[in-house]
Every structure is written in C-alpha cells, then in structure tokens.
Amino acid sequence: MINWVNQNTELVTSESLSIGADNRAFKYGDGVFDTIKFKNESLMFLEDHYFRLMSSMRMMRMRIPMNFTLEFYEEQISKTLDANGFKNEARIRVNVYRKDGGLYTPEVNEIDFLIEAKPLIDAKVEFTEVELFKDFPVASGLFSTIKTNNRLLNVLASIFSKENGFQNCFLINEKKELVEAINANIFLIKGNEVLTPYLHSGCINGIIRKKIIALLKTSEEFQIKEVSISPFELLKVDEVFMTNSIQEFISVDKYRKKTYKKQKTLEIQRLFNQFNKI
Numbered sequence: 570m571i572n573w574v575n576q577n578t579e580l581v582t583s584e585s586l587s588i589g590a591d592n593r594a595f596k597y598g599d600g601v602f603d604t605i606k607f608k609n610e611s612l613m614f615l616e617d618h619y620f621r622l623m624s625s626m627r628m629m630r631m632r633i634p635m636n637f638t639l640e641f642y643e644e645q646i647s648k649t650l651d652a653n654g655f656k657n658e659a660r661i662r663v664n665v666y667r668k669d670g671g672l673y674t675p676e677v678n679e680i681d682f683l684i685e686a687k688p689l690i691d692a693k694v695e696f697t698e699v700e701l702f703k704d705f706p707v708a709s710g711l712f713s714t715i716k717t718n719n720r721l722l723n724v725l726a727s728i729f730s731k732e733n734g735f736q737n738c739f740l741i742n743e744k745k746e747l748v749e750a751i752n753a754n755i756f757l758i759k760g761n762e763v764l765t766p767y768l769h770s771g772c773i774n775g776i777i778r779k780k781i782i783a784l785l786k787t788s789e790e791f792q793i794k795e796v797s798i799s800p801f802e803l804l805k806v807d808e809v810f811m812t813n814s815i816q817e818f819i820s821v822d823k824y825r826k827k828t829y830k831k832q833k834t835l836e837i838q839r840l841f842n843q844f845n846k847i
Contacts, residue, residue, distance in 0.1 A: 573652035575645055575684035580652050583685075591669040598719035599675070600666030601625040606689065606815050607650060607659040613814070613847075615643060617776045622665065625715040631667060632678040649684045658689040660815060666718065692816060694736055698823040699750070699809075701800055702726040702738040707749075709742040713771035726751045737811065737821075739800070742771045747798040753811035753819060754778040757802060758833050764802070767795040777812040781837065784844055791837065803827065810834040817841075 572583040593599035603622050606613045619639045626633050646661055653659070664683045670676035705722055707713055726738045730751065739755060740748045749755055749772040757764045763785055766772045785793035803809065808829050809821040818838045820831045841847070 572687075573649065575649040575652075575682075577681055578645060580648070586683075589669055592666070593669060593671070593675065594664065594666035594718050597673065598717060599629075600664055600718040601629060602662060602664045602716050602718060604814055605646070605661040605663070607655065607661055607686075608657075608689065610657055612643065612646060612661075614776050614780070615639075617779065618814075621774060621776065622663070626665060626680070628712070628715055629667075629717075630678060631665070631680050634680070645684055649686045653686045655686055659686045660689045661686050664718070689815070693819070696822050697736040697819060698734075699737045699739055699821055700730070700733065700735045700824070702729055702740055702751075704729065706743045707740050707771040709744055709746070709769060709771045711768065713748075714768050714774040716773060723751050737819075739803075741800060744797075745800070746770045747800055747802070748772050750811045753813040753816070756781070756810050756812065757798065757806040758808040758810075759806040761791050761833075763791050763793045763837070764798055764806075765793070765795055766798055770797065775812060776814050777817055780845065781812060781841060784841060785837070788840070791833075808832075808834050810837075
C-alpha cells in the first residue's frame, strides 16, 4: 500500500521522499514536531496543537511564513489524510525543521515541513508497571517543554523500560524532581488533590495536560496543583495516571511495591470526555 507524505505542500510517496545530507533535522535535531489524533472525522484539539507549534517555532527562532495560518495547517493535514484514504481515524505527525545549510549556525531561518499520516493503533495494555529512569536527567526549564526532534533521552528510557519488563518509565530532572513519563505527562491523586509537575520541571507542555488542568480548576470535587514533586510521592499517593494526545488517559497500576487504585482517574476521564464531547 502506498503511503503518501506531504513535503512543503507536495504529496510524495514515503519511498521517494528525498532528505538531503545537509538536512538540519537529521544533522542537528534542528526541528520540532507535533502528534495529532484524527478520530471520528475530527482533528482533535487542532487549534491548541497549532498554537503550541507556533510557540515552539518562535522559541526555536524559526521564521514562520505568513501563509502558515491555522486554515493552511488544517488544509495540509486534511490533504495528507485524503491522499492516504483515512476517512475516520489516523495518527498524524508534523515535523517542522530549518532549511538546509550551515553548521551549528544556520544559513537561514526559513522552514520546511513534513506531514505523515499513519493508522491509529490502540496501544492500551492490561497492566502498566512503571519505574524511574535515573541514568540521565531531563534539563529543567522551559526549553524542555517543547517537542524538539532530539528525543534521545526518551529513546534510552524506552530501551531501559523494555529490557526490564516495564510498560513505561518516569523521567526526573537534575533537581531529582518528577518530570514526565517517556511519552506522556503524569498526574498523581491523593484524596481529592491532583498533582502534576510544573512546567519549569522540564515536562512537555502537553495538550491533554493543559485541558485537564483547565477542567479541574472549575471542579468542586478536585483540587489541581502544578508543583515540584519528589519521586517519593509515588509511594504515598492513591492513584497515578498519564496523558498524551493519542491514548489520552493511561492508568498506572504499579510502581515498585505500590499498587494504585483507578476510581478517581476514571471519574476525571469521564468529566474530561463529557466536557470535550468525546
């Protein structure tokens, strides 16, 4: 089956895609990416994804074209979905990277982009056990909150997780604070208090994270806090869950000798689905 990708508005097959030796995303990780869920014929939270991408590009000092509007972005994604025959659901990845040329110092700040669409696969597992990945820390600060092409720490944590029979790992920063999971933001529940790492810890500025925080700020049942979290809290709380744009909610079942409940996680998920009409 032919897989079509969108390279700077032009549809080409993935097999014929040409990435040159001077591609800066390849040589220096000089790019950012986003992952969007297409479900029930809808690009979920597209506006939030678009504005986060724009913010990331500005932080990377990329020159954003005047025509790179929300309407243009949606049009190019839809064009890629249609070319691949995805009518109802898919997983979309958008890569934006600086144009070729230069060494560490680029010759220009203009951009290229690449849009891919793949089948949406249900990656849920029956049991999720996690462990801390302590080999290398995430750098705290706002730069770590954007999704750059350099995900080596996530790759190494994934290898550690797979080799040791865990379904995910939690990353920490140089201050020994909890940051995030390999592919998700994290939330801890203790009583009616919901805790999540603050952005300056270095966690990705996740779309679902943002939506949950906004939702729980209006809740009378739960109290949400963005704070510095010690890994020791994992042994004290009642429930832990993770969130990302594809799976949305993932309950954690076990961390070391601690097992977790799921009741309040399921209630927050119900409120989230109801509020966002999912």
